[in-house]
Amino acid sequence: xxxxxxxxxxxxxxxxxxxxxxxxxxxxxxxxxxxxxIYRINPCTFYFLMGSIDNLFYVxxxxxxxxxxxxxxxxxxxxxxxxxxxxxxxxxxxxxxxITFSCLATIDQFFVTSxxxxxxxxxxxxxxxxxxxxxxxxxxxxxxHIFFVAHIVPSTNVCTSDNPSYLVYSAVYLLAIICGIPVSxxxxxxxxxxxxxxxxxxxxxxxxxxxxxxxTLIHVALVAVSLIxxxxxxxxxxxxxxxxxNLNRQMIEYLVSTITTLGTYLYYVGSCYTFLLTSNRxxxxxxxxxxxxxxxxxxxxx
Numbered sequence: 685x686x687x688x689x690x691x692x693x694x695x696x697x698x699x700x701x702x703x704x705x706x707x708x709x710x711x712x713x714x715x716x717x718x719x720x721x722i723y724r725i726n727p728c729t730f731y732f733l734m735g736s737i738d739n740l741f742y743v744x745x746x747x748x749x750x751x752x753x754x755x756x757x758x759x760x761x762x763x764x765x766x767x768x769x770x771x772x773x774x775x776x777x778x779x780x781x782x783i784t785f786s787c788l789a790t791i792d793q794f795f796v797t798s799x800x801x802x803x804x805x806x807x808x809x810x811x812x813x814x815x816x817x818x819x820x821x822x823x824x825x826x827x828x829h830i831f832f833v834a835h836i837v838p839s840t841n842v843c844t845s846d847n848p849s850y851l852v853y854s855a856v857y858l859l860a861i862i863c864g865i866p867v868s869x870x871x872x873x874x875x876x877x878x879x880x881x882x883x884x885x886x887x888x889x890x891x892x893x894x895x896x897x898x899x900t901l902i903h904v905a906l907v908a909v910s911l912i913x914x915x916x917x918x919x920x921x922x923x924x925x926x927x928x929x930n931l932n933r934q935m936i937e938y939l940v941s942t943i944t945t946l947g948t949y950l951y952y953v954g955s956c957y958t959f960l961l962t963s964n965r966x967x968x969x970x971x972x973x974x975x976x977x978x979x980x981x982x983x984x985x986x
Contacts, residue, residue, distance in 0.1 A: 686935065687932075687935035687936060687938065687939045688935055688938065688939075690939055691754070691935075691938055691939045691942040692754055692755045693755075694939075694942055694943065694946065695750060695751060695754035695755050695942055695946070696751055696754070696755040698946045699747050699748075699750055699751040699754075699755075699946065700751070702743070702747060702946065702949045702950075702953050703743060703744070703747045703748065703751075705953050705954075705957075706739065706740070706743035706744075706747070706949070706952060706953035707740065707743065707744065708956075709953055709954065709955065709956030709957055710736045710737075710739050710740035710743070710952075710953075710955075710956065711740065712956045712970055712973075713732065713733065713736035713955060713956045713959070714733065714736050714737060714740070715973055716966065716969050716970055716973060717729050717730075717732060717733035717736065718733065719969075719973055720969050723969075725809050726809070726896070727792045727807050727808060727809050727811065727812035728789045728792040728793055728796070728807075728896055728900060729789075729896065730809060730812045730813070730816070731785045731786070731788045731789040731792065731812060731816070732785070732789055732899075732903075732955065734785050734816050735782050735785035735786055735789070735955070736955065736956075738778050738781050738782040738785065739782055739951075739952040739953070739955070741778055742778040742779060742782065742952050743949065743952050743953060745774055745778075746774075746775060747949065749771070754942070764836075765835050765836055768834055768835060768836050768843035769830060769831045769834050769835070771843065772830045772834040772843065773827055773830045773831065773834075776827050776830060776857075777823050777824055777826075777827040779862065780823045780826070780827070780861070780862075781819060781820055781823050782951075782952065783862065783866045783907070783951075784819050784823065784866075785816070785819065786866065786870060786903060786907055787866055787869045787870055787873075788812075788815065788819070789900055789903065790869070790870045790873045790874055790877070790900055790903075790904060791869075791873050792807050792812070793873070793877045793896070793897055793900045793901075794873045794876050794877045794880065795807040797877050797880035797881055797897070798880055799880070799883070833845040833847050833850045855918075855922050858914075858915070858918045859915055859918060859919055859922075862911065862914075862915070863911045863912065863914060863915030863918075864915065866907065866911070867907060867908050867911055867912060867915075870903075870904040870907055870908075871904060871908065874900070874901050874904040877897060877900070877901070878901070881894075881897065895962070895963040895964065895965050895966070896963070898962040898963060899958070899959050899962050899963050899966065902958045902959075902961065902962045903955060903958060903959075905958075906950065906951060906954050906955065906958050907951055909947075909950065910947055910948050910949075910950040910951035910954070911948060911951060913944045913947055914944045914945065914947060914948045916944075917940060917941060917944040921937070921941070
């Protein structure tokens with residue numbers, strides 16, 4: 685089996701596994717964060733809720749299309765300029781929205797654990813609602829340019845852009861906006877949150893939730909593991925773009941690109957499972973809600 689076929693098989697089976705686990709995991713997050721009052725009124729978990737809704741949409745839309753293109757060689761994008769533009773918009777805007785919500789959740793935990801009263805007061809559910817609306821509107825407006833630059837290039841019949849300026853932007857987008865900046869922000873505020881906890885003499889006075897902080901910090905690790913390899917691989921591709929490569933090297937790079945791209949979906953899929961690992965309260969709530977729905981459908985004699 686060639687490396688190209690290996691990459692195709694990986695796209696199929698890895699994509700199906702990620703799709704199933706993504707639907708289940710994000711569905712559990714949405715169920716728990718909307719049903720449990722202590723999570724519903726907390727700004728941090730509200731950001732996780734919004735991120736889970738966005739992740740569910742992203743996974744359900746993009747993974748099936750990727751499987752169709754990579755494995756079945758069905759080009760569902762190249763048939764229409766309009767669909768090409770919409771597809772690119774729905775690929776970029778939701779990813780930016782989701783990553784921003786993860787950054788906001790980490791920043792919120794820094795506010796909650798701060799000894800400065802003004803910063804602690806910044807963590808309020810009403811502000812979380814307003815900031816979330818602003819984030820969604822901002823990134824949707826920001827991505828409108830895609831409708832003007834993305835199209836099916838006649839010479840290659842590929843949905844992309846032949847604008848040189850946009851190609852430079854794509855490199856900046858992949859390396860900085862998607863990978864570098866979010867990972868840096870979440871790492872920085874994760875470290876600051878940990879420092880706040882270490883410096884607090886009487887934690888009870890700050891009323892912060894240690895389990896929620898663990899959930900947030902492990903989420904930072906999930907983002908780093910998912911996105912950093914993708915960023916490194918894209919940096920390598922940009923550096924070696926002018927290098928003449930033989931067929932074997934191209935196939936190896938294609939396989940690595942497939943692995944790192946699928947790896948980014950771990951971010952959109954894995955939050956529920958990291959929460960289950962780090963929070964006993966979250967595990968109990970998941971068990972309670974699942975048992976509740978199971979019992980609700982039981983029909984028995986009166």
